[in-house]
Each structure stands twice: as C-alpha cells, then as structure tokens.
Amino acid sequence: MGNEKIEMAHGAGGRMGGALLDEVIMPALGNPILEELHDGARLRVSGNIAFTTDSYVVKPIFFRGGSIGRLAVCGTVNDLAMTGAVAKYLSLALVIEEGFSIDELKNVLADIHAAADEANVKIVTGDTKVVGHGAGDGIYINTAGIGEIIEGSDISPRNIKPGMDIIVSGYLGDHAATIMAARHSIDLPDTVQSDAAPLCDLVKVMAEAAPHIAVMRDPTRGGVAATLNELARQSQVGMLLDEEKIPARDEVMGVCELLGLDILELANEGKLIAIVPHDESENLLRAMKSHRHGKNAAIIGRTTSEAKGEVGLKTRLGAIRVVEMPLGSIAPRIC
C-alpha cells in the first residue's frame, strides 16, 4: 500500500478494511494489547481513574512542530494531566475521507506512535471509518484517554481562593500563530512552531513542588481568556493579569497584530495554567523552570476578592481592561 488512496471499502469491515489494519495501522502502532484485536481492550488499572475524550479536526493536517496525529495524543494526555491523572491508555478512532493518501495516513500514524512513546501512553483500542469524498476533510481523529489519578491530588475550581498566584508554563499562542500563519501564508521564523507537547511529566514535577495547587488547565480553544473566564465564573473569585508579565514571542505578537488577534485568546497545545497559593508559587515556578516544558514559565497575575467572576488585565499603560470570554469565532479548526 504505497502510493495509494483510501477507498470506501477500507471502512466497511471486510477484506480491504482488514488489509488496511494489517498492513498500515498495526505496523505503525502495534503493541500486544492492540494486537489482541478484540472489540475492546482488557486493562488493569489501580485506584481511581480519569476519563476524557477529544476529537481533532485541525486544518492543515501537517504544520510546523506537529500534525493532527501529535495533537491527538498530546491533547488528550494533557486533558488527563489537568485532572491530576497520569495518562495510561488511549483509544484511537479515525474518520478518513475517501481519496486520502495512504502515505499521509502513515505519516499521521507515525506521529501518533512517537507522541504516545513520548507521553508514555499506550494506544490499546481503535476504529476506522471511511466517509465519501466531500463528506470529510482528509482525516479527523478522536482519542479518548484513561489515566490513573495521582493519589492525594485535588484539582478543582472550588479550591481557588483570593490571593493566589496565576502561573502560565511558557510562551503563549505558538500553536495558534503557527496554524493561522500557515493558513494566511505568513512567513514565520523557525523559532515559531506549534507547542504541541505532552505535559504529564511537567505536572508530576509540579505536584511534588507545590502540594496545594488549586487547579490546572491547558488553555487550548479560546486560549487563556476562555480558560480563566471559565475558572473565574466557576470559583466566583476575580482575576487580575499583568500584561507586562505575559510570556509571548515577538513573532507571535507580530502575527496577532497582523491578523487582529488577542494573544490571550490564542490556542495553546503544550501549555498549562496553574492557580496556586502565594506561599507555594516561587517554589513551583523554580520547579517548572527546571523542566523543558516549563522553562519560560511566569507568574502572570493573581486572584482577587474584587470583581468576582471576572478577569481583568493591567495594561502596559497602567489601565485595567476586562478580558472577556471570547465569542468563539476567531480560529475555527485550530485543534
């Protein structure tokens, strides 16, 4: 199956589907649990578990720093990490458009395998469907994930109190800027690429450095603005960010200016926000900076007892503006 295309029959559960599985999918992902080829995988887990799902419809499928395959692993691993769980097992479901190149499929699968290795997670069960030409757009991927909850972890918006520090793990907006630049044919220097990365290991380091982290979230769709507005609303505390402290690359800020985007609304795929008691934040920041996925971490603001449920930004000029929940139309299919 070299220079070939996906046909409808690859998705209909017969010989051609079997050949796709045996010759393309299994060699790319193969592991003993997946090879049992049951309708479902049998797994051993201990303690409480976390369970999450995400579909990935990013366009373009391949981009600097990653692909839909890398995203599909990292995104779900990170969702588990944000609930205080270590990702163990992923499912992988492909919806492929008729005519999609089997070589490109192999590249997507290779990225999935590599990212799964990096995140120390196993793909244990899967599914492939094919839809007609024009009823999809290349490939859509769903991954669901099971993780083991780290004992003692208690991650919940309920834990957010006034006077805590808001930390972000690094430069904002790299993923969205890379995708938007590709769509608008904007040249970016090599330093800017998608930040898609599994954050499970960083989270482990953070949990050790700061036992009372109130909440962690990965600011994907809707960016920091959406994530913090949601947390502010749920916890009914206020949040005040300091524009000067927000870490972002000049080139990404340039893309924002060019396209009229707000850095706080840009999606990230390898960053997290943590809200943590003030007396643990310096220790936490030091631990994060020692990790390769946290070396540009920064305290960007704090929670307040005023402006309950709202997020404010102290601008470079000293004014305070409200950071609104984005309406949601700036960047479709960013992940």
Place this chain on the structure above:
Amino acid sequence: MGNEKIEMAHGAGGRMGGALLDEVIMPALGNPILEELHDGARLRVSGNIAFTTDSYVVKPIFFRGGSIGRLAVCGTVNDLAMTGAVAKYLSLALVIEEGFSIDELKNVLADIHAAADEANVKIVTGDTKVVGHGAGDGIYINTAGIGEIIEGSDISPRNIKPGMDIIVSGYLGDHAATIMAARHSIDLPDTVQSDAAPLCDLVKVMAEAAPHIAVMRDPTRGGVAATLNELARQSQVGMLLDEEKIPARDEVMGVCELLGLDILELANEGKLIAIVPHDESENLLRAMKSHRHGKNAAIIGRTTSEAKGEVGLKTRLGAIRVVEMPLGSIAPRIC
C-alpha cells in the same frame, strides 16, 4: 436555541460554544459527573476494565428503529459486552457540520440519553467540534466506553475448539436492510426496523446459563460472514453453517434479493454470535429465548476440525459453499 443552525463559532471554545453546552447539550444529557465540567471525568472502577471506541457516520442520521445517537450508545456498549464487560461509562464526542439543525441535534441527544438509560451507562465526558459546510455530513459521533470485566469471564478466539455450536441471537440483517431500503426508497413493512439495542443484559443472562462460552461477537460491519471468518482465522478451526437454520425475516431476504446482497454480509446492531461447547448450548439457547433481545435465537452451525480457518455454508439444496470474508464495499456508512 430553537429553529437555529450550528455555526463555526459553536466549536471554537468561547461564549457560543458555552451556550451550546449550557442550553442544548447539558440539559439533554446532564448528570452530576458530566456537570463537573472538568477536562476529564474522575471515576471509581473496581477490578479489571475493558476499553473500546467507535465512530459513527451512519447515513441517514435518523432511520426506522433508531438514529446515529442510539447507534453510538448501543454499538459501544455492545463492544464492551463482547469482551465480557458490563459498560459503565461512555465519552461522547460530536463533530458537527456547520449549518446542522440544532433541533436535529436535540433529537440525536435525546436518543443518546434514552439509549444510555436503557443500557444503564453514564455519559461522563465529552467534546464538540464544528467543521465547515461541506467538510462533514451533518453529524459524526464518537463514543468510547469503559466497562467492568465480569469476574471469571474468559472470552477469546483461543477458546474456540472443534465441535462447538454457533448461536446467533435473532433475525439477521434488520439494521442494514432498514438503512439500505431508506437509501434506495424501498418500502418496508413496519415490522422491519433497525435492531440497534444494548446487549449487556442479554450477555449477563448468557454468562449465567453457559459458563464456558468461548467467544461472543456482535456481527456489525461485514455481518456474520466477516465475524465468523475473522474468528475462524484467529482460532484455526473450521465452521459450517446450515442455511436452513439462519433466522431472517422474509422482508429482509426480499431486500437482499432486490439489491443483490448476502444476508450473511449484512450489518446488525443488536445481535450477537456466541460459540459455545455443545453440552451447554441447549441450556444457553433456552436462556437466550427467554430474553427480549434473544427470543429468536438459533443454533446456526458448528465448529469443525476440517477446513481449518474457513467458513462453509450447507445450502438448502444440500451443497456446501464457502462463505468468504466480504471485500467490504457493499454498504458504506452503515454505522
């Protein structure tokens, strides 16, 4: 959100996505675990678990006897049941095409809720993505499922030995015939409708009646022909079916004749095949017939030490023909 349509912004993680969640999705599915609205659900499970995933791309979305929503719950619950597990938790991921009717979405969600109740399973985590007009086809659904493995159950093709009986739980082909008839505008009597149903309860009854069931499978895509060929190949035993004993409705056989289809290749969504030692099969059949999802169960054949890895059919005329693994093109997007 009455007579409205899905817009791109509903999938971009901001205010409009939040409104869709708060006003449409949560009211339709709401339960306490889902309402925590974490990036993932925290769950308690005991013992070993089974994990499975399936995407659903059936066309049309609504059909007699069900919808893509009912299918998305039953299919995944059944995959878990076939591994000897009782489904506990489902994830739900929607990929919706821009312009899809929000009223139709509500109907799909209502079917999901009803089927989840029927199967005694909870939707605990979810995701919604929107793709542009022409990059999808209404709605695609992925469900992943977690089930608790029934203690002592050992369901594996390795357990299949010659001389066992092959049992099917009821009339074959109802689901595929319903879908194909709808696509080809063939009138069918009201008795024929999709058989989509959760089989977890039937499986429990079966496990009690016959402790040594070797394997169970739900013959979905590719039908009984694909399922038995796969099992014959994996176990390297032969299988011989008796055409006279295969349960199918006359109207469904009529659709097969009209469209040139083989009843053994038609997808089922509420049927299972069990292979069981001969000395337990009568007891098992009796138990199945007492259950509403097994009342038309029948022994349709047996495993043999000849023709290893192959499936044969003794026709009504007494000849034996080989039942091939379907190529896979007869019925795209059947589930």
